[in-house]
Amino acid sequence: MEATVMTGHPMTTTPLLTVEHLTMRFGGLVAVNDVSFAANNGEITAIIGPNGAGKTTLFNCITGFYTPTVGRLTLRHADGKEFLLERMPGYRISQKASVARTFQNIRLFGGMSVLENLIVAQHNKLIRASGFSIAGLLGLPSYTRTEREAVDLAKYWLDRVRLLEFADWEAGNLPYGAQRRLEIARAMCTEPVMLCLDEPAAGLNPRESGELADLLTYIRDEHKIGVLLIEHDMSVVMTISDHVVVLDYGRKISDGDPAFVKNDPAVIRAYLGEEEDEELPPEIKADLPEVAKRAEEGA
C-alpha cells in the first residue's frame, strides 16, 4: 500500500491490465482485431458481444492459452511489478502474474473432492513448502503448517460460496450452480490479482445469477482485485460492472460505463441487426436512418 501512495491515485492512473492492439488470427480468420482497452484494479470490467464476437479468444490470449498474433498485454501489480502476458507460457501467467480464470464449460476436477479442488489450486505454494515432495515425504512440520493454512484458505472460500458442508463431496456430484461457484472459489484460492470469468452465469437461474452478482461484488470490494467478466446475462452485467467493453466480429465497438454502452447505437445495432432487415415493422424502419446517423456521430 505504501508503494502505491507515491503515484497518487494508482487505481485510476495505472490500470491493472492494459490491452494494446491485440490481434489474434487463425489462418485467414481474424478472431480478435486490433482491440485495445484497460481494466482497473478494484473494478469489474465486463466484455460483452454477440456470439462469435471473439470474447473467449480475447480471454484465452490474456490467460495464455493462445499467443496473440499482434499486440501487447501488460499486467501491473500494485507493487509496481510488470508482466508482459503475451510473452509468458500458459501456466506462468497464473503462477507469476497471478491471473486466475474460470471456463465457459466448467472444468472442475470432477473425480476429486471439493476441498481437494481448492487445495490443488494452491499447488505452487504447497509444492514449494513440501520441498518438491522431499520434505513432504519425510513429513516435516513446515509442510504440515503450510497445508493447514491452505485448508484454512479453502475453508474461507468454501464458506463464501456456501459449499462448506459439501467440502468432502466429489466435485462432479455437485449440482450445476454449485459447480459454477466452486470454480470461482478455486480460481480465488490461487490468490489472484485479476480474476477472469468466462460466462459464470451461463445456465444459472435468476436467483442463482443474483447470488453470483453478490459474490462478484464481494470479491471486488473486499479483496480489491480486478475482475474481468464475459457475460451474456445483461441483468448481471449492467448491475455489477464498472466498465463495459463491447466486441463485435472481433472489433471493439464500444467502451464505457454500463449506462453509456446501453445507449450506444453501435451496440444496439450489433445486438438487434442492421437496417436492411425487411421484416422490421414500419415505425422502427422509419427511425433507423436517424439512429444510424447518431451512431456515426458517436463513432
Place this chain on the structure above:
Amino acid sequence: MTAISLSSPRAIAWPAILKEAAMTAFVALLLTIPLVGLRTVDRPTGLGLETRWDEVAAAVGLVFLGRLGLCLIREGHAVTVLVLAAAATAAGFFIAMPTEALRVILIAGGAVIAIRAILAIRTGRSKLSQAERDKRMDHIAAQVQHASRWLGPIAVVVALAFPFTPLADRQLLDIGILLLTYIMLGWGLNIVVGLAGLLDLGYVAFYAVGAYSYALLAHYFGFSFWVCLPLAGFLAAMSGVLLGFPVLRLRGDYFAIVTLGFGEIIRIILINWYQFTGGPNGISGIPRPSFFGIADFTRTPAEGTAAFHEMFGLEFSPLHRIIFLYYLILVLALVVNLFTMRVRKLPLGRAWEALREDDIACASLGINRTNMKLAAFAIAAMFGGFAGSFFATRQGFISPESFTFIESAIILAIVVLGGMGSQIGVVVAALLVIGLPEAFRELADYRMLAFGMGMVLIMLWRPRGLLAHRDPTILLHGRPKGGGGGPAAGTAAAGGQGIAGGSAK
C-alpha cells in the same frame, strides 16, 4: 417392477424357454466348431486336423442346460435351479470328466448360474439392473477400500510370515516372487496410468532398462547388486525423462502409441546391438545377490566372503536364497506402495490426479504440467528399473524376449482390472492375472480359456476395474461413523442426494 414373487411361480412357458435355450445352443455350436471342434496336430506326414465332436456336443449341451437354468430362474424357479447348478459344480469337482475343458465349463457355468440363483432368491428379482449392480459393486469397492486400512497390514504380516510356514516350498515361493514382481510393476505403472492418467503402453521398456543396467554393469565392471540397484533405478528414471520430453506434449491415443513405440525401440536396440548387449542370446551368468554384501548364499563361497548359512549357524539350503529374494521383492514392492500412498497426500500426487481429471484446468491454476508429468514418468520408470534389476538377479539370465509388448499389456491389465489408481486393486488383479494361470497350470491349454473367461466376466460386470473407488486425500468433516461409503463415495445415490441437498439450499 420386475419383482417376481418366488412363492407362487407362474406356469412355465416351455415352448418359449426351449426356443430361447435352443437359439443360445445354436450360437454356441457356431462358436465351438472352430474353437473347440477342430485342432491342428503334428503328424509325421505334416500338419493335420483332428476333430473333437464329442467335446463340441458336450459344450453345446451344457450351454443349452445353462440357458434353460437362467430362464427358469427368471420364471421363478430359482431354488430348483440352485440345487441343480450346485450339483453340476460339485460333479465338475469330484467326478472324473473325459476332458478338462468339460470340467472347466461345468464348474464355471454351474457356479455362475448358482450365484445368479442365490441372488434371485435373496433379492426376489431374476436380474439386477445395470445401475443397481454398479451401485452394489461400488459399495463393495468402497468397503474393501476402507477395509484395506487394516487388511493391508494383515496382508503384509501374512506375506512376511509366509516363508516360515510349512506351506512354503520352492514352487510356492517362486510363485510368490513372481506375484510380488508384478504387484510392484503394477504399483509402479499405477503412478503413471492411475494417478497421472497417462496411458503408458511401453512400461516394460523401463523394466528392461533396469534389468540390462544391472546385467551390463555387473558384466563389464563387476559391480555388485547392491551398487547396481540404485544405479539401475537412476538409469531407468533418466530413460523415462528422455522419453518424456518429446512425448508429453502429446495426448490420449497419440501418447499411448508413442510409448508403445518406445517400448519396442528399447527391445529392438537390445536385440541388434549384439556387440554390447549380447543380442538375442541375452546375458547369462548374472551374479546373484549377496546378503547385503556381507555373505553369500552358496555352500562354499569364494575366498574372502562368508557363507550365509555359516554366519547364522544354519544347515545349508538352496531355499535360503529364494527366501531372501522373496523378502527383497516384498520390501521393494512395499517401498513403491508406501511412496504412492504418501505422495497422494502431497501436492505432487494431487497435481497428478488433477492432471488426470483435467489438464487444461491445471494450466489455468499455474501448475507446470510438463514437470509434473515428467516427475510421474521418471518415478514410475525408476520403480520399473528397480523391479528390472531384481528380475535380472533372480533369473541370472536375461534376453530381449522377456521384455516384449505382452509384458506391458499384462502389467497394464493388472492396473486397469484392479481399478485405476487403486493400490489394493492392483494386488487383487495381480492375484487374478498372474495367480490364476499359475494355479490352473494343470489345466494346460485350458488355463488361458479360464483366464479369458475371467477377463470377459470382469469387463461385463465391472468395466471400470474391480476396485475402482477413490477416497479423498484430505477430509474436512472427517469420516462419518457407521461404515458405508465415504461422503464422496461417488455412487449414483450420493450424486442424487447431492443434487437434492444442493437445490434445497
